């Protein structure tokens with residue numbers, strides 16, 4: 001009796017060649033409606049599954065292969081006497097190879113106007129059932145869920161033993177269970193979202209390997225990058241690397257940080273990042289002017305930095321960029337001339353990102369040892385409606401512009417965070433300090449003389465008036481901060497004493 005292979009696929013790519021190889025290897029091929037039609041049209045002889053089950057495909061395809069004559073053939077142990085006698089009694093023959101890919105549920109729910117009915121109809125039931133049966137019985141059955149595996153299986157079947165190896169069968173079975181687990185997680189997350197359930201009793205997250213990395217944060221740490229298939233489409237995971245060395249773990253983190261900052265700006269802007277903190281942010285009428293400001297903001301720290309720009313990089317900007325040692329440049333596009341200039345540097349990584357992406361991650365996650373924290377992304381930007389003027393003096397118009405810039409940047413600086421800036425560039429950034437006045441001193445020292453007439457932004461309220469005092473002494477003219485301290489009045493009095501304008505946003509932007 002011929003060995004049997006059951007092929008039932010939604011995505012038909014590569015299936016014809018695979019079926020032809022199986023035919024050559026003398027397999028009988030069983031198939032469901034659409035797969036059968038496709039293969040027969042291309043000259044492959046097929047036995048219909050319903051010829052075996054003597055039961056038609058019903059309910060618009062909801063029931064095709066869910067039958068003991070199929071699942072008995074998939075689940076029977078080939079060397080178990082009891083199984084073999086039950087098979088014979090019930091007229092069941094073994095199926096040695098199963099090749100199934102599933103209804104495109106993920107692709108269906110990714111369509112913007114998908115209906116619930118359409119989504120439900122794209123939940124595959126018979127396919128995962130066959131995959132799971134075959135994968136459980138991988139001691140005897142070869143199961144394939146990914147067309148990438150067709151060639152490897154054919155190679156083994158062509159070998160001397162004419163069978164796949166136990167290691168291959170186990171590898172393919174593990175892949176199946178990963179695949180069906182991910183498939184179920186898309187379905188459960190979709191239904192959970194429809195019901196608006198926020199914190200279900202379990203969280204099933206699915207990621208796909210983007211790339212193994214040479215190492216992690218340090219060379220002795222192994223690492224890889226996984227992407228969220230239904231996640232943000234304006235992200236480092238959706239970047240296209242057009243030039244340069246392979247991205248590293250730290251590059252990915254830094255590039256992500258740079259992107260989150262650049263997203264705050266509609267006007268031409270440039271952001272330089274080091275160790276996940278901005279070291280310079282500039283805006284201007286052109287992208288070259290914006291980059292120039294970001295460079296001037298801190299021409300020391302930018303060395304070895306990661307740059308994100310929100311306009312196409314032109315030749316003028318490329319010429320400026322190429323004068324500095326940079327790790328990465330991210331932009332919506334690079335002009336041809338810019339590419340010619342920048343690609344002269346072999347190692348620099350050039351990334352394009354679709355800045356018109358509209359999908360956002362619904363949750364941010366971070367691991368702690370033994371667990372996972374989830375929270376909404378911090379999507380609050382500067383909003384005039386939040387602003388309350390706390391001091392006698394109101395900010396002047398140009399100070400207000402600077403306050404907006406400072407507020408948009410300080411949100412992305414590790415807490416405790418202080419930013420000194422004017423209306424189109426940062427002048428000093430104090431990041432990750434254990435006390436607020438310490439962050440202020442770092443930022444003010446870096447700004448130096450440039451602090452005179454500039455503004456200060458603070459990611460959280462001032463617990464006492466010492467930061468206002470330090471700001472005043474350096475010549476700061478306006479401050480933006482959330483407010484909300486029991487001792488706000490002391491800071492307000494201090495600002496009034498020095499004629500500083502201070503505004504409260506009511507929103508805190510801690511970043512750990």
Ligand SMILES: NC(=O)c1ncn([C@@H]2O[C@H](COP(=O)(O)O)[C@@H](O)[C@H]2O)c1NC=O
Pocket residue numbers: 008009010011031032033034035036061062063064065066100101102103123124125126127128
């Ligand atoms: N209902 C069943 O018994 C069943 N058996 C196989 N399928 C799926 O039907 C698809 C192939 O269908 P066709 O060969 O008719 O194009 C495959 O994605 C397969 O996973 C089924 N469909 C859905 O549940």
